[in-house]
Amino acid sequence: MSFALGPRASSAGYRLAAFDQIGSTNAEAMLRAREGERGPMWFVTSEQTAGRGRRLRPWIAPRGNLASSILEVLTVTPAVAATLGFAAGLALESALAKLCVEAALRSPGSDNLKFSLKWPNDVLAGRQKLAGILLEAEAVTGGLAVVVGIGTNVVAAPTDTPTPATSLRSLGIDVGAEELFAALSDGWAEFRAIWDGGRGFREIRRLWLERAAGLGQAVAIKSGDEAIEGTFDTIDEQGCMIVRTASGELVPITAGDVYFGSAASAGAT
Structure with missing residues (x-):
């Protein structure tokens, strides 16, 4: 199976560059932006060798995990662009919830899993980190190049993270990186449209808080x-x-x- 956009993302005009292996999808996306690419375009691989998370922590995706980055050039301020990270969390949580329901048809019980969003940039399964989000921005001709990187532990999880990590495989969810990406790309198209250049952040904020980990704790x-x-x-x-x-x-x-x-x-x- 190869990477492909979901039907909603495809009809919304998103494009895709898929790699068998790459150093960093975020770095590739920003390089393309400097060279004139304006998006919206996904960069995706199932093996990332030189990725990074927040605070320059390494984010390596061994073969079978999902490393994905979406590039868009926007006419917004960096502060507004930063709120796109919350839409990304909602997009991934939505994709995971959808796939859990589908996986339950193959493996009863996996639909009982609950995912939550940990401020500022993690997706949790229970109390364990399943995915991380890294947003980067740079001024280019025509606006602000915004790259949102989303790394998801599909088949393996690191052992040296501040928050204990897990993978979909460890949770008993039998899906591949390609299947997850298709659902994620559709989820992004949905919540990116709600975000709407920051004008819809009030609704994004409401939806995010409904799924927030640790609220009130x-x-x-x-x-x-x-x-x-x-x-x-x-x-x-x-x-x-x-x-x-x-x-x-x-x-x-x-x-x-x-x-x-x-x-x-x-x-x-």
């Missing part, structure tokens, strides 16, 4: 040597996490490693 955010503890209250209109401290202060968080529940105290140390 104890949380610690660590950034460098600093740590903030409190309760995960909401996300604001810019996509910042809002933490309610013990004193009742509402603190907006723009970046950091997030720890929930019993892991919050450990993460803050």
Whole structure:
């Protein structure tokens, strides 16, 4: 089976560049943008050898996992473009939920799995990380080149992540990277249309909060040597996490490693 766009993505005018192996789909997408590609275009592989996540952490996709990046050139500010990451999380969660229902027909019980969205850029299965999202942007002729990378553990998961990781195979979900990508591309077309250049972020925010991991729970955010503890209250209109401290202060968080529940105290140390 080879990579192909889903029917909704195809009819919406998305294009696809698929690779047997590549260093980084995000790097390839941004290189194409610098060379004049304006998208919307997907870059996808089932084996990525030099990918990266947030804070320059490596994100390697062994053969059978899914590394995918969507490139669009937009006329929005970087702050507005950053909110596209929430649409990406919704697109992947929607694709996974759809595939779980289909997988249940082949393997009863797999439809009981629940996925959630961990601020700012993870998709969880239970308490384990299943996917990560990395958004990068660069000014080019005609606007802002925005690349949203989505890496999903299909057949294998890393062992050295801050949040314990898992894979679809470990969860008993029998799907391939190609099948997942088709569903993801359709999910992206749906939620990208809702986002609508940032004008629909209020709805994206509402949908994201319905699926948010740790909402209302104890949380610690660590950034460098600093740590903030409190309760995960909401996300604001810019996509910042809002933490309610013990004193009742509402603190907006723009970046950091997030720890929930019993892991919050450990993460803050």
